[in-house]
Amino acid sequence: xxxxxxxxxxxxxxxxxxxxxxxxxxxxxxxxxxxxxxxxxxxxxxxxxxxxxxxxxxxxxxxxxxxxxxxxxxxxxxxxxxxxxxxxxxxxxxxxxxxxxxxxxxxxxxxxxxxxxxxxxxxxxxxxxxxxxxxxxxxxxxxxxxxxxxxxxxxxxxxxxxxxxxxxxxxxxxxxxxxxxxxxxxxxxxxxxxxxxxxxxxxxxxxxxxxxxxxxxxx
Amino acid sequence: xxxxxxxxxxxxxxxxxxxxxxxxxxxxxxxxxxxxxxxxxxxxxxxxxxxxxxxxxxxxxxxxxxxxxxxxxxxxxxxxxxxxxxxxxxxxxxxxxxxxxxxxxxxxxxxxxxxxxxxxxxxxxxxxxxxxxxxxxxxxxxxxxxxxxxxxxxxxxxxxxxxxxxxxxxxxxxxxxxxxxxxxxxxxxxxxxxxxxxxxxxxxxxxxxxxxxxxxxxx
Amino acid sequence: xxxxxxxxxxxxxxxxxxxxxxxxxxxxxxxxxxxxxxxxxxxxxxxxxxxxxxxxxxxxxxxxxxxxxxxxxxxxxxxxxxxxxxxxxxxxxxxxxxxxxxxxxxxxxxxxxxxxxxxxxxxxxxxxxxxxxxxxxxxxxxxxxxxxxxxxxxxxxxxxxxxxxxxxxxxxxxxxxxxxxxxxxxxxxxxxxxxxxxxxxxxxxxxxxxxxxxxxxx
Amino acid sequence: xxxxxxxxxxxxxxxxxxxxxxxxxxxxxxxxxxxxxxxxxxxxxxxxxxxxxxxxxxxxxxxxxxxxxxxxxxxxxxxxxxxxxxxxxxxxxxxxxxxxxxxxxxxxxxxxxxxxxxxxxxxxxxxxxxxxxxxxxxxxxxxxxxxxxxxxxxxxxxxxxxxxxxxxxxxxxxxxxxxxxxxxxxxxxxxxxxxxxxxxxxxxxxxxxxxxxxxxxx
Numbered sequence: 106x107x108x109x110x111x112x113x114x115x116x117x118x119x120x121x122x123x124x125x126x127x128x129x130x131x132x133x134x135x136x137x138x139x140x141x142x143x144x145x146x147x148x149x150x151x152x153x154x155x156x157x158x159x160x161x162x163x164x165x166x167x168x169x170x171x172x173x174x175x176x177x178x179x180x181x182x183x184x185x186x187x188x189x190x191x192x193x194x195x196x197x198x199x200x201x202x203x204x205x206x207x208x209x210x211x212x213x214x215x216x217x218x219x220x221x222x223x224x225x226x227x228x229x230x231x232x233x234x235x236x237x238x239x240x241x242x243x244x245x246x247x248x249x250x251x252x253x254x255x256x257x258x259x260x261x262x263x264x265x266x267x268x269x270x271x272x273x274x275x276x277x278x279x280x281x282x283x284x285x286x287x288x289x290x291x292x293x294x295x296x297x298x299x300x301x302x303x304x305x306x307x308x309x310x311x312x313x314x315x316x317x318x319x320x321x322x323x324x
Numbered sequence: 325x326x327x328x329x330x331x332x333x334x335x336x337x338x339x340x341x342x343x344x345x346x347x348x349x350x351x352x353x354x355x356x357x358x359x360x361x362x363x364x365x366x367x368x369x370x371x372x373x374x375x376x377x378x379x380x381x382x383x384x385x386x387x388x389x390x391x392x393x394x395x396x397x398x399x400x401x402x403x404x405x406x407x408x409x410x411x412x413x414x415x416x417x418x419x420x421x422x423x424x425x426x427x428x429x430x431x432x433x434x435x436x437x438x439x440x441x442x443x444x445x446x447x448x449x450x451x452x453x454x455x456x457x458x459x460x461x462x463x464x465x466x467x468x469x470x471x472x473x474x475x476x477x478x479x480x481x482x483x484x485x486x487x488x489x490x491x492x493x494x495x496x497x498x499x500x501x502x503x504x505x506x507x508x509x510x511x512x513x514x515x516x517x518x519x520x521x522x523x524x525x526x527x528x529x530x531x532x533x534x535x536x537x538x539x540x541x542x543x
Numbered sequence: 544x545x546x547x548x549x550x551x552x553x554x555x556x557x558x559x560x561x562x563x564x565x566x567x568x569x570x571x572x573x574x575x576x577x578x579x580x581x582x583x584x585x586x587x588x589x590x591x592x593x594x595x596x597x598x599x600x601x602x603x604x605x606x607x608x609x610x611x612x613x614x615x616x617x618x619x620x621x622x623x624x625x626x627x628x629x630x631x632x633x634x635x636x637x638x639x640x641x642x643x644x645x646x647x648x649x650x651x652x653x654x655x656x657x658x659x660x661x662x663x664x665x666x667x668x669x670x671x672x673x674x675x676x677x678x679x680x681x682x683x684x685x686x687x688x689x690x691x692x693x694x695x696x697x698x699x700x701x702x703x704x705x706x707x708x709x710x711x712x713x714x715x716x717x718x719x720x721x722x723x724x725x726x727x728x729x730x731x732x733x734x735x736x737x738x739x740x741x742x743x744x745x746x747x748x749x750x751x752x753x754x755x756x757x758x759x760x761x
Numbered sequence: 762x763x764x765x766x767x768x769x770x771x772x773x774x775x776x777x778x779x780x781x782x783x784x785x786x787x788x789x790x791x792x793x794x795x796x797x798x799x800x801x802x803x804x805x806x807x808x809x810x811x812x813x814x815x816x817x818x819x820x821x822x823x824x825x826x827x828x829x830x831x832x833x834x835x836x837x838x839x840x841x842x843x844x845x846x847x848x849x850x851x852x853x854x855x856x857x858x859x860x861x862x863x864x865x866x867x868x869x870x871x872x873x874x875x876x877x878x879x880x881x882x883x884x885x886x887x888x889x890x891x892x893x894x895x896x897x898x899x900x901x902x903x904x905x906x907x908x909x910x911x912x913x914x915x916x917x918x919x920x921x922x923x924x925x926x927x928x929x930x931x932x933x934x935x936x937x938x939x940x941x942x943x944x945x946x947x948x949x950x951x952x953x954x955x956x957x958x959x960x961x962x963x964x965x966x967x968x969x970x971x972x973x974x975x976x977x978x979x
Contacts, residue, residue, distance in 0.1 A: 130593040130630075131616035133609070156630070157672070183669025184616070192668070201668070204592065205634030205676030209437070212631045216849075217856030217898050218428070219457070219464035222438035225638065225679045228709035231671075238438070238457065240468065245438035249459065261610075266842040273524060273627055274593050275610040280629045284857060300841030305492060306525040307844035308629075310814050312784045312806060312859055349811040349848075350834035352827070375848070376890070402887025403834070411886070420886070423810065424852030424894030431849045435631075436638030436680050444856065444897045447927035450889075480828075485624040492845055493811045494828040499847045503639060519623030526626035527847075529596050531566045531588060531641055 108267050108317045112142045115290045115316040119143065119255055122175075124152040126211070126251075126282040127165040128258035131157055131184060134275030135164030136259040136292035138320050143257075149173045154211070154251055156204060156278050157181035158188040172196070178251065180204035203231060206248050208281060214250035215284025221248040256286035259320065260309070263293035264300070267314030268307045276308065283313040292320035327486050327536045331361045334509045334535040338362065338474055341394075343371040345430070345470075345501040346384040347477035350376055350403060353494030354383030355478040355511035357539050362476075368392045373430070373470055375423060375497050376400035377407040388416070397470065399423035422450060425467050427500060433469035434503025440467040475505035478539065479528070482512035483519070486533030487526045495527065502532040511539040544737070549689055549718040552735065552760070555580045557646055557687045557716050559761050561587045568592060568637065568677055570647040571615035574687050577646055590642065592673040594633045597625025614673065637673065638680035645681035647674060648688045651702040654749040656712040656724040658686065659704035671707060678711040690717035691746050698722070698729070699748035719743050721760060728752055733760045762955070767907055767936040770953065770978070773798045775864055775905050775934050777979050779805045786810060786855065786895055788865035789833035792905050795864055808860065810891040812851045815843025832891065855891065856898035863899035865892060866906045869920040872967035874930040874942040876904065877922035889925060896929040908935035909964050916940070916947070917966035937961050939978060946970055951978045 116139065119125075129135030144167060153174050158181070159166035168174050170187045176198040182188040191197035202210075209221040222245045226232055236247040258279040261272035269291060271279055283289050291314050335358060338344075348354030363386060372393050377400070378385035387393050389406045395417040401407040410416035421429075428440040441464045445451055455466040477498040480491035488510060490498055502508050515538050544552070550573055558580035561567060568590045569575050578600065581587050589598040592614045599620035602608070607618035636642060651659040658678055661671040678684045691697055698715060715722040720743050721733035731751040734743060736759045744751050762770070768791055776798035779785060786808045787793050796818065799805050807816040810832045817838035820826070825836035854860060869877040876896055879889040896902045909915055916933060933940040938961045939951035949969040952961060954977045962969050 130614075131612070133593070133612050133616070157670070179670065181670035181672040189668065199668075201670045203671050203675040204630070204673040205638050205680075208630040208634050209435070212853070213441075215857045215859075216428070216853035217443070217858060219441035219443065219459045219462065222432075222441065222466070223638070224436070224438065225675050225708075227679075229675065229706045231675065236457075236459075238455075238466070240438045240455075240466070243438065247441070247457070247459070264842060268842060268844050271524075271627075271629075273608065273610040274591070274595060274612055276627060276629050277594050277633075278630045281631055284853060284859075304813070304815065304839060304843040305490075305845050307846075310844035310846060310850075310854070311842060312808075312814055312854065349832075350830070352811070352830050352834070376888070398888065400888035400890040402885075408886065418886075420888045422889050422893040423848070423891040424856050424898075427848040427852045431635070434639045434641075435635035436640055442856070444893045444926075446897075448893065448924045450893065483624060487624060487626050490847075492826065492828040493809070493813060493830055495845060495847050496812050496851075497848045500849055503635060503641075523595070523597065523621060523625040524627050526628075529626035529628060529632075529636070530624060531590075531596055531636065 108314060109265065109296060110316050110318060112138055112318050115139065115318045116142050116146065118288065119148050121148060122150045123254040124154065126154045126253040126256040126286055128277065128279035128282050129155065129159065129164040130274065130277040132159040132164035132166065134259050134277050134279055135159065136257045136320065137164065138318065139257040139290060139292050140164065140167055143168065143173065144171050150175045152176040154178045154253055156207065158185040160184055161187045178202060180207055207251065208278065210248050210251040211281040211285045214252040215281065218250060220250060223248060251285065253286040255288045255290065256282040257290050258282050260291050260293045262295045262297055262302065263291055263317045264297050264302050266299050267291065267311035267317055268302050269309035269314065270302060271308050280309050283309045288315050289313055290316040292318050294320050327533060328484060328515060329535050329537060331357055331537050334358065334537045335361050335365065337507065338367050340367060341369045342473040343373065345373045345472040345475040345505055347496065347498035347501050348374065348378065348383040349493065349496040351378040351383035351385065353478050353496050353498055354378065355476045355539065356383065357537065358476040358509060358511050359383065359386055362387065362392065363390050369394045371395040373397045373472055375426065377404040379403050380406045397421060399426055426470065427497065429467050429470040430500040430504045433471040434500065437469065439469060442467060470504065472505040474507045474509065475501040476509050477501050479510050479512045481514045481516055481521065482510055482536045483516050483521050485518050486510065486530035486536055487521050488528035488533065489521060490527050499528050502528045507534050508532055509535040511537050513539050544718055550576055552718045553687050553716055556721060556760055557685055560644065560685060560714065561585060565643040566590055566596065566641060568642055568645045572648055574646040574648060577687065590636060592633050592637060594630060595621065595625055595627045597622045634676055637676050640680060640682060642681040644683040644685060645677040646685045646687050647677065649686045649697060651697050651699055651704050652686045652712055652715055653699045653702045654728040656710040657702045658707045658712050659702040660707050662705050664705065674707050678708045684712050686712055686715045688717060690719045696746060696748040722751065730754055731757060733758055735760045762936055768794055770936045771905050771934055774939060774978055775903055778862060778903060778932065779803060783861040784808055784814065784859060786860055786863045790866055792864040792866060795905065808854060810851050810855060812848060813839065813843055813845045815840045852894055855894050858898060858900060860899040862901040862903060863895040864903045864905050865895065867904045867915060869915055869917055869922050870904045870930055870933055871917045871920045872946040873919065874928040875920045876925045876930050877920040878925050880923050882923065892925050896926045902930050904930050904933045906935060908937045914964060914966040940969065948972055949975060951976055953978045
């Protein structure tokens, strides 16, 4: 079970049309080397799940700017002019969803839950087309789990087995996405021998991680 | 906002009939000093939420053995002969629920979710009397959040503000219960100055913690 | 009033709502400035929805840390008792009722406590980010904004832009007044002595109920 | 067969189901012994549902650590690449499909893959602990148990004790045989050469479908 690989090997099984989760919050904690590689290889028609579409020159925003994304599920697109442009010309489908709901939807997929019961979005356009449920006299939306074929995430340190530690606010969606994709690829600033991380302070247990590449742009 | 207090001050507002969450897994990670104090004060008719009822002489099991519990919501009672005895003589109501479901129910209360949508328990007695929901062709139970008046939990280290770090398998339900009670009392093996814990490796952020007492029996 | 005075007036007034021990989330823009006015004798913790509590002010130039930004992507500092977590925990805090107060801007707010602050159809669709979660989950929701948008009325009897949430706003603080959302409608509880009640009402699209003991803005 | 041989036979056979890289949860009792038979050329990680992966064998006497026990409360060790987490994460792993295999004992198991292993009404009610979660969430569910309970049949056409879960069991391993749950019923795929098919069938309450190329138990 050797997980450490080159960037090329790590993304070898990515294909056009796949659903891809990309870690990062306005680009902080985004796997830039893996994004470089996807752009270079021109993997397209992607459905992307991410917190926000960042900036045209940073993080997941670069996939949008390179027109590799056909649909994005996200909470915020205001910082990426490309997202808005492609949404208006019809080349990019944008599904906007509350940030906390996306976090719980990803976690739900990772945790084997059938959905998320949340009051967020009730009485707004977010409610449209969704199942609702009333519990203890309060109305809730039933939001379905969000799962991906592949998650590309960024960590500060990975050991050889794939135990991960994140750095400060670069953690954000990365640990959640690690739980919710069939193939999880980590870009780590630093790779250390097994046993170098304190088991009491691992943020993501290695069993979620499939491939590890050594990064460099972040942190 | 001084949170550090004596055991007596910490439990001063506990009253007969309250709902109490108690951390620990077969007694590992249980707040023994706080349990001592509750027994000493004779606070009774408690509804207790816990993973298991431990042993008659350990952790939450001691509250049962002292006949202070009128109802318990838990996943396992097999190691505490007192629980079984009181269940059979009718003095203790026992609600058995799957361990993972209890974990998610507590988390749901802490995270503001209206319930948990889970396949665990479908087709078993756990389903009885519960709402079900069908999503994507699969049947799920809707389990309601579990909230408490008070949570008593155990940590290895707390700083003066209440940031917590747990030790090894003593973590278990403690971080979840910290999120789901109106009053959260922590028994920490060690209390350190603010700034002594690495912000990147805090298990429970201080905002969940109301009272801190210095422990000793555990760890 | 010039822009700077307007912003200072609003931020200063909002900060008076906090109590010792509060956990507060400040939206980007004007709400961020509220942090500068917290009374020194109370301990308020600021949350940043990208994943931490204990947020401090912007760093001095050259002291920025790449992986330490606020939810607007700007460099910040942390206090020594800070704690970092992932987005699920961040929104568990927000949605679980652990946030004592959230302060946000608005495109529109109305007498029923409805809020619209995330899109203008056909014009501007930035997305809701964490706003829907914040206003649904926080114990107290304060809208902090200029009373009008270049003269256009923003405080209405009913919002006509897509809502962020229904009936969630508790308090509206502008440079002219402080208004409380009540069952009966918007109650004017404090007024900036530079304005009269009539002047405030004239730029407000909802009927204001004037508090009997209306006082000057704190 | 004596008890020790029975347990060794079952544990040894179950261990052959694991693949390199698997994450496995072993129930208390007999299933725990499976860890001793994992082939040396594959890397299997054991999860303990009280909150960690990377569980190792019991420590030597005097080397016990108070806060390091398995889900049965017994002292264990960890390997160097272990990781600890809370109960929500532990069951996210179990329920989210991340567990390749779970091995449990049974009071009863039937031809439809139903399992009963958590209570005997009016007699013994220990509770389900994590069992319902484990069998509902794991990719592969193996029941490892003695073929009968002091002669009483445990493998049935339909369980009559309260169920742990419906239709979840994949494989049943006893000291006599290995049986696979299929759409058509229980298929006998391997047999301990010390027994005949007739002998196995005689102590099995469900009709066994005998695999064409029935082989000796591995």
